[in-house]
Amino acid sequence: MSDFESLELRGVGRSFGGMDALAGLDLTIRAGEFVALLGPSGCGKSTALNCLAGLLPLTHGEIRLDRRRIDTLPPERRGFGMVFQSYALFPHLSVEKNVAFGLQMQGVPRAEIASRVRAAIDLVKLGEHARKLPGQLSGGQQQRVAIARAVVLEPSLVLMDEPLSNLDAKLRLDMRTEIRRLHQSLGLTTIYVTHDQEEALSLADRLVVMREGRVQQVGTPDELYESPTSWYVADFMGYRNILPATVVSASGGEVVVELPGTRGSAGSVGSGGGGVLLTGRAVGALGAGDRVRVAVRPEDFSVAGSGPAGTGGSIPGSVSVVEYHGREFAVGVQAGDTMLHARATTAPDVGGAVTLTAPVERVLVFPEALDAVVPQAVAA
Amino acid sequence: MSVGQRPGRATASLRHRLAERGVDPALLLLLPGLVVAVALFVYPFSYGIGLTIQPTAAMQEQWGGGVLANYVAFFRDPFVFDSVWLTMRLALPAALFNVLASVPVAMVLRHRFRGKRLLTSLLVLPITLGTVLTAQGLLIFAGRQGWINRALLEVGLIDEPLKLVNNYLGVMFSLVITGFPFAFLLISSYLSGIDPSLEQAAKTLGAGWWQRFRRIVLPLLAPGLATTFILTFVLAFSVFPSARLVGDAMGETRVMSLMAFRAFGEQNDYAMASTIALMMGAVELLVVVAVLGLRSLLYRGTTGGKG
Numbered sequence: 001m002s003d004f005e006s007l008e009l010r011g012v013g014r015s016f017g018g019m020d021a022l023a024g025l026d027l028t029i030r031a032g033e034f035v036a037l038l039g040p041s042g043c044g045k046s047t048a049l050n051c052l053a054g055l056l057p058l059t060h061g062e063i064r065l066d067r068r069r070i071d072t073l074p075p076e077r078r079g080f081g082m083v084f085q086s087y088a089l090f091p092h093l094s095v096e097k098n099v100a101f102g103l104q105m106q107g108v109p110r111a112e113i114a115s116r117v118r119a120a121i122d123l124v125k126l127g128e129h130a131r132k133l134p135g136q137l138s139g140g141q142q143q144r145v146a147i148a149r150a151v152v153l154e155p156s157l158v159l160m161d162e163p164l165s166n167l168d169a170k171l172r173l174d175m176r177t178e179i180r181r182l183h184q185s186l187g188l189t190t191i192y193v194t195h196d197q198e199e200a201l202s203l204a205d206r207l208v209v210m211r212e213g214r215v216q217q218v219g220t221p222d223e224l225y226e227s228p229t230s231w232y233v234a235d236f237m238g239y240r241n242i243l244p245a246t247v248v249s250a251s252g253g254e255v256v257v258e259l260p261g262t263r264g265s266a267g268s269v270g271s272g273g274g275g276v277l278l279t280g281r282a283v284g285a286l287g288a289g290d291r292v293r294v295a296v297r298p299e300d301f302s303v304a305g306s307g308p309a310g311t312g313g314s315i316p317g318s319v320s321v322v323e324y325h326g327r328e329f330a331v332g333v334q335a336g337d338t339m340l341h342a343r344a345t346t347a348p349d350v351g352g353a354v355t356l357t358a359p360v361e362r363v364l365v366f367p368e369a370l371d372a373v374v375p376q377a378v379a380a
Numbered sequence: 381m382s383v384g385q386r387p388g389r390a391t392a393s394l395r396h397r398l399a400e401r402g403v404d405p406a407l408l409l410l411l412p413g414l415v416v417a418v419a420l421f422v423y424p425f426s427y428g429i430g431l432t433i434q435p436t437a438a439m440q441e442q443w444g445g446g447v448l449a450n451y452v453a454f455f456r457d458p459f460v461f462d463s464v465w466l467t468m469r470l471a472l473p474a475a476l477f478n479v480l481a482s483v484p485v486a487m488v489l490r491h492r493f494r495g496k497r498l499l500t501s502l503l504v505l506p507i508t509l510g511t512v513l514t515a516q517g518l519l520i521f522a523g524r525q526g527w528i529n530r531a532l533l534e535v536g537l538i539d540e541p542l543k544l545v546n547n548y549l550g551v552m553f554s555l556v557i558t559g560f561p562f563a564f565l566l567i568s569s570y571l572s573g574i575d576p577s578l579e580q581a582a583k584t585l586g587a588g589w590w591q592r593f594r595r596i597v598l599p600l601l602a603p604g605l606a607t608t609f610i611l612t613f614v615l616a617f618s619v620f621p622s623a624r625l626v627g628d629a630m631g632e633t634r635v636m637s638l639m640a641f642r643a644f645g646e647q648n649d650y651a652m653a654s655t656i657a658l659m660m661g662a663v664e665l666l667v668v669v670a671v672l673g674l675r676s677l678l679y680r681g682t683t684g685g686k687g
């Protein structure tokens with residue numbers, strides 16, 4: 001279905017009233033890829049998508065589809081399908097007329113329209129609702145109409161702007177699977193904007209993490225999940241514990257950091273001057289005295305009763321919250337004035353003293369300054 | 381104690397039952413409006429209807445028809461009945477023009493651009509001018525010795541002054557000047573009620589501006605257009621000051637309100653004046669019903685069925 005080889009964005013930017021909503025976006029997307037733009041609201045991901053769709057004019061850079069420059073084309077001549085956060089279904093047209101709209105605009109013969117609309121509606125399993133108006137459908141059904149309307153044109157590129165954010169949690173999971181299934185079975189090329197890292201990780205072949213209009217890191221889900229290049233990306237990749245710290249000593253790839261404000265009141269292990277010491281893996285060049293952020297995933301902390309310290313050092317604290325999560329428990333541990341998040345297979349007693357330990361290679365230490373991070377090479 | 385409690389409980393459940401049917405103390409808020417409506421509308425209106433079936437002896441003698449003599453006169457007397465057509469001839473095109481001209485202007489003014497606020501203010505400003513002030517301005521501006529005619533004569537485009545006021549055209553100008561801002565404001569607010577992402581979606585689906593307008597904006601705007609048309613029509617239909625001041629009061633702009641005024645002020649025939657006023661309402665109602673009927677047809681046509 002994707003009849004092109006690559007889509008290239010070169011130095012794409014958009015300034016608005018002196019503010020850079022998007023700056024210097026370089027990205028090459030190959031046909032058939034599923035790329036997710038990930039970041040919090042205001043990071044420029046939706047701006048990037050709208051620039052790509054042609055709904056917002058660029059102020060810098062250019063977009064090329066293969067060799068052809070397309071950023072000068074109006075949106076109606078780019079031939080991209082777009083799924084909006086609000087669905088943007090035409091309220092006065094039935095489901096099948098919504099889906100047929102784009103085909104009618106292209107002047108496709110009537111008989112062909114009918115069969116393609118029927119196929120697209122069947123694809124999203126809305127056959128029995130074809131004659132209904134959008135207002136008579138549930139949120140998930142409306143979302144499926146929006147997707148059918150976009151893919152019925154067999155667009156070279158499908159753009160999705162937080163398509164699942166208005167759905168409830170269970171439906172979101174179902175639709176996620178549905179979107180991935182359609183992407184694969186139709187051979188689409190998809191660019192997907194979201195603020196939900198789980199969605200991005202599970203759907204995309206490649207992720208682009210953005211911050212303040214700029215790309216922070218580009219990589220496969222695996223790369224980003226295992227080796228984020230900044231604490232900002234780590235924060236998105238499930239490193240729920242992001243702690244400010246100072247480097248005490250660094251040797252090779254390993255650094256020892258001091259975590260201020262983690263001195264447990266019940267703490268028996270007193271080490272160093274201000275706080276607990278922890279050993280971790282340095283991401284980037286770090287030296288003694290540098291201000292850093294330490295990132296640890298909850299599932300990498302092991303919770304033990306007060307006992308011997310692990311290899312990388314341990315953080316004493318007291319259990320303050322225990323949440324049941326099915327197979328495991330999410331444990332909130334208060335260490336000094338810092339709340340740490342961990343996982344445990346058995347529920348520890350609330351108020352009990354525990355020690356958190358993590359393997360050295362699972363403790364990532366990043367420079368505090370985000371600007372120091374140079375986005376890694378973009379070409380896939 | 382149980383005796384004292386019983387009536388209390390009974391009241392509570394009664395209040396509950398009443399609230400279920402929408403009867404609660406908040407209904408008292410309707411009272412002031414209701415009093416005003418009865419005092420200023422319902423009673424005078426009913427009184428007026430009563431007047432229409434009490435024709436003067438002269439009317440009864442001239443037109444016959446007993447108590448309905450006024451109605452017979454209204455339909456039989458061409459001098460009176462023609463005013464229906466004369467009023468329609470003004471009000472319908474004026475309302476149509478105001479609505480149709482407002483749409484493109486309101487469409488353009490949805491976008492942000494420099495000077496938008498100034499332009500909007502200029503467009504809406506005439507709403508603050510009274511009809512009398514507008515008429516006065518028109519006479520000075522477009523009269524025989526007005527600026528327009530003098531300028532055109534100087535330039536040599538015309539040999540004798542154009543007749544722009546004291547006729548049909550003058551009243552039409554006045555109706556457009558006062559009615560357009562009104563229609564523009566209404567249509568702007570209807571337009572802003574249409575989700576801009578719908579047009580964006582249509583764009584990404586390959587629709588050009590005309591297709592977006594015809595297939596998406598227009599059907600969604602249609603109910604608003606109908607409402608705006610009705611309101612500007614009613615406004616234009618009851619034209620009185622400009623018909624007299626910049627029109628040809630005894631000729632081509634002999635509108636219904638002028639006829640009612642003539643019966644009332646010159647002939648002291650309250651009953652006939654009320655009859656004409658009532659028939660004005662009836663004609664307006666006919667148009668309103670027709671437009672609403674058309675609107676429901678239009679809307680249903682674009683929302684349902686199979687194409």
